Amino acid sequence: MNNLLVLIQCKDRVGLVTNITRVLAQHQLNIIAMREFVDEVEQKFFTRIECSGTVEDYKILKEELLSSLPIAADVHLIPKAEKSIALLVTKEFHCLADILVRAHFKTLGAEVKCVIGNHETLKEFAEKFDVPFFYVSHEDKSKADFENEITNLLSNYQLDYIVLAKFMRILSPAFNAQYTHKIINIHHSFLPAFIGASPYKQAFERGVKIIGATAHFVTNNLDEGPIISQQTIHVNHTYDAKQMAVAGREIEKAVLSKALEQVLEDRVFVSGNKTIVFE
Amino acid sequence: MNNLLVLIQCKDRVGLVTNITRVLAQHQLNIIAMREFVDEVEQKFFTRIECSGTVEDYKILKEELLSSLPIAADVHLIPKAEKSIALLVTKEFHCLADILVRAHFKTLGAEVKCVIGNHETLKEFAEKFDVPFFYVSHEDKSKADFENEITNLLSNYQLDYIVLAKFMRILSPAFNAQYTHKIINIHHSFLPAFIGASPYKQAFERGVKIIGATAHFVTNNLDEGPIISQQTIHVNHTYDAKQMAVAGREIEKAVLSKALEQVLEDRVFVSGNKTIVFE
């Protein structure tokens, strides 16, 4: 007996939950945990249902769910299975290390298929964990060539998500368009404050009393994709920009780790430029 | 068109959600927000469903829900209506003031019918808000007499909840038994740490780096009833017991206010000695 996850997203109507749950009950699937949300402005319906029971034929179950609904819907049936991710990094170790350690001890919920770095700094570290590291320099080549090298490497794997774990290059809209809602970035500020470069320097100059970190899906507009998770911590006048960066690392890795957990457990719906997160 | 709240609690079975939501759909009630939780250890099912639509006959709807379920269940249909509470206080103002201000500006979700104090300290303040204040001294009388005076006063009102807003007397099991799961207390520690008297003094002596507050339903055992909400804040070596108490006031009032909001919006189920809170 295994757990099954049912994710459904469609326009809202009266009776959707009945229709859906009747089909599940007919298959002797017991609902362990169910989350439902109606966006009343957009008139959209979202549900995430964890069931226990045995599914004999996923295709039939999906068709029955679709035909039970009075309108077109996105229906995903997800058996519990480990996902695959790739990491893009530059020089900072903290997010990479946090993810590799969790993967190593099987608490991440995903296998790290490879790490790609535009510097070689973290190669030795990644290889400690028997994860292949590819060094793709961004120097002496066009951005298109740089990104093509990355795309070629990524195409060797069946990847569910690509994680920018403190990857300090800006990717082009063309690159991002290949992986819609599949690229997760950690930005080192509580967006939308301090968009762009050197957020800790900006924060220091503004004299803020909190700093933050934001994990978000990457879209065309830098730092403007759907936010998955955010966290802040207190700082004070004794912190310069560098000390803010040191303190910020702790929440960067915590927020990215939290966002990954939610994404890898299929708890995150993207709707327009926002997310619905069934924690 | 009004909002309706449906609360159901029973043993778990396959198909409960279908049965329940089919009845709601037949009445053209649209589900705005639904929370469901199965306690897998106890095999218990809890749901809270907010619907929009018009209920013509509550009794019929309730009967249909009950008869749709394969087992005995607690079914509550709650139309949106303001609740009534009474406050018991001693000398400290912060929780009382927070609640009276919210009630005054109609953001509490309840009317404060009366305040009962075992000191007169807060009489003038309560009366500023046109709330009757009754002074019931605990001195020179038995605890039974003291409690009878309180019970008599409370019996003049149709009360949903009694809130111990820093009421510093211990109520007897006999008193509490009259109001099962209807008395809410704020305890000035993160229970179960520092049960009993003078928790800030205990906290100071132990040298803790966090202090907390706990809102809970009152049962026979002092400070051991089902916890509704808890919060903590950081302290350090510069705080003595009195300064901890000053800092603690802020979270005492915040936690009590949060717990009241959840209880008054019917988001809290009691199950054994725990709560399920559908935030």
Next chain:
Amino acid sequence: MNNLLVLIQCKDRVGLVTNITRVLAQHQLNIIAMREFVDEVEQKFFTRIECSGTVEDYKILKEELLSSLPIAADVHLIPKAEKSIALLVTKEFHCLADILVRAHFKTLGAEVKCVIGNHETLKEFAEKFDVPFFYVSHEDKSKADFENEITNLLSNYQLDYIVLAKFMRILSPAFNAQYTHKIINIHHSFLPAFIGASPYKQAFERGVKIIGATAHFVTNNLDEGPIISQQTIHVNHTYDAKQMAVAGREIEKAVLSKALEQVLEDRVFVSGNKTIVFE
């Protein structure tokens, strides 16, 4: 025997602390708590020293401190005394109520001399606490006239600080210039995110997972003065802009209250566009 506060700000030099503390020791003033901070970039020195002991002549002590220092300095000797503040409000009650309740029970550290509102909404409430409320409409008059009326009212009191407790009008640079570092505002976002109008609407549209509040001194540039205190709380997809505003009230009042406590205890130095807060 009374407590005395010594605040000193000057360019940094070796030996300042020795010079200062020698003078204090010569006067038999015992240091209870001392905070010192050197801004190494600006080469500036800040200290806040709480002493116990008896000062016979403040003027002599100040002169001795000044002449003990090798350079020009700002030296403030502050005997423990209650401060005076005025509040400017519009229609929202939560910050006003929080401050008035604390003042009423003598835990604010300041007396509220008057409340000025550009609407009459909160008049009755302020008067419950025997605080004069002045209604100064902004309608049918120039901004200069509106501000002159306010200035005239304020000039009737010896005020240490003016608190914008959710005052929803933008004051002119000319007005602000009269009260440099004496006006404290609460802004309903974690500045610098969501500067300007309707921050909760902006936050909702951006889909953020945290909202915040910022207390700051008012300078010429709207929402850009030195930040005193900030706080954030988590929100999620179930919050619309209005619910964010409701949740935000709790931290608005908490942050403003915290900032006021720090300012009223003379724990805040302004240095350029930042603050040093000796918590």
Next chain:
Amino acid sequence: MNNLLVLIQCKDRVGLVTNITRVLAQHQLNIIAMREFVDEVEQKFFTRIECSGTVEDYKILKEELLSSLPIAADVHLIPKAEKSIALLVTKEFHCLADILVRAHFKTLGAEVKCVIGNHETLKEFAEKFDVPFFYVSHEDKSKADFENEITNLLSNYQLDYIVLAKFMRILSPAFNAQYTHKIINIHHSFLPAFIGASPYKQAFERGVKIIGATAHFVTNNLDEGPIISQQTIHVNHTYDAKQMAVAGREIEKAVLSKALEQVLEDRVFVSGNKTIVFE
């Protein structure tokens, strides 16, 4: 030019700061950051002074400081130098990994000299970081023999601190007495709640809404030594004891890491059964 740390602890008197800072100024040592605290109940004085400048003879400076003070004092002069620690572990990886990764990237402020485990589970992991791992089983031997083996191993290193990074054996008072205020433990509850075994199980059974972690120095009484750092997070009814443990890992490693940072930067004084932490 190097940084120097001066730590002094003694009975409180008027004039201590003057005496101390005069000596420092005579040596042309500039005070970068100074923290002072007087425990008014115990009449004890604590100071931590960070200086920049060159010390020619530490012994002379220390003698001058001692002779400048009117009373006996503990004076420590600490040049900035990396410290050495050993880790004791059982099977859980998260605290160990966090510390080894920081040490590997030189952000811990200490070198990890060795790891000792009473299981072999984490051997391979520690050795990835070129840190010697010693397996000392507790089985089939007396506690005294078990502890002697550990003591013998530890005696091969010059250690500043021993860190119990989720070491699940209780050490004897005799063992602890060898390392007074040198052993740091992480306990998986917000002490003093849930002292002893299985705190997450206890927390689940009590139905708490927050769980926590506590880093403390180890003394004779289990879980009752001076607390260095504590942190809490919110949980709810959907967490069973195992899920609490999973969530708790995040704060266990964060709290231990924070406490280590403070201890390794000599920011922590032990005073009786409490700590003074100059953050």
